[in-house]
Amino acid sequence: MDITIHYAFLPHTDAEAALGFYRDTLGFEVRQDVGYEDMRWITVGPPGQPGTSIVLHPPATDPGVTEDERRTILELIAKGSYTAVTLATDDLDGLFERLAAAGAEVVQEPIDQDYGVRDCAFRDPAGNLLRINQRA
Numbered sequence: 001m002d003i004t005i006h007y008a009f010l011p012h013t014d015a016e017a018a019l020g021f022y023r024d025t026l027g028f029e030v031r032q033d034v035g036y037e038d039m040r041w042i043t044v045g046p047p048g049q050p051g052t053s054i055v056l057h058p059p060a061t062d063p064g065v066t067e068d069e070r071r072t073i074l075e076l077i078a079k080g081s082y083t084a085v086t087l088a089t090d091d092l093d094g095l096f097e098r099l100a101a102a103g104a105e106v107v108q109e110p111i112d113q114d115y116g117v118r119d120c121a122f123r124d125p126a127g128n129l130l131r132i133n134q135r136a
Helices: 015-025 067-079 092-101
Strands: 007-011 029-036 039-045 053-057 084-089 105-112 118-123 129-134
Touching (some): 092 129
Parallel strands (some): 084 129
Antiparallel strands (some): 105 118, 118 129
């Protein structure tokens, strides 16, 4: 049995800012951009990897979410405590420099971790935590 991760979901609070970050700064392909009323779901992914995507979605739009719950979710997103994703690259330092130069919020500069990886961390425009590992 072969199981893969097809989609991961990250909330966005500004569709255009998310699109600019994931498409223009990270270099991901836009695979879908779907609007409904004043909301957008944007599917992006790394070029050459059509089976792996991130869906950038409006937060707290599920039926039954109260206004208090929505406010709490937005606060957690802004702090980077709501969700996270880890990416990997062959050139951690080069990608770090590119993201930092583009104005991405640096959380951690590249460092060799005690648990055996070299990584760094950023926040996307919504505040989601992005860790980036160096491939071995």
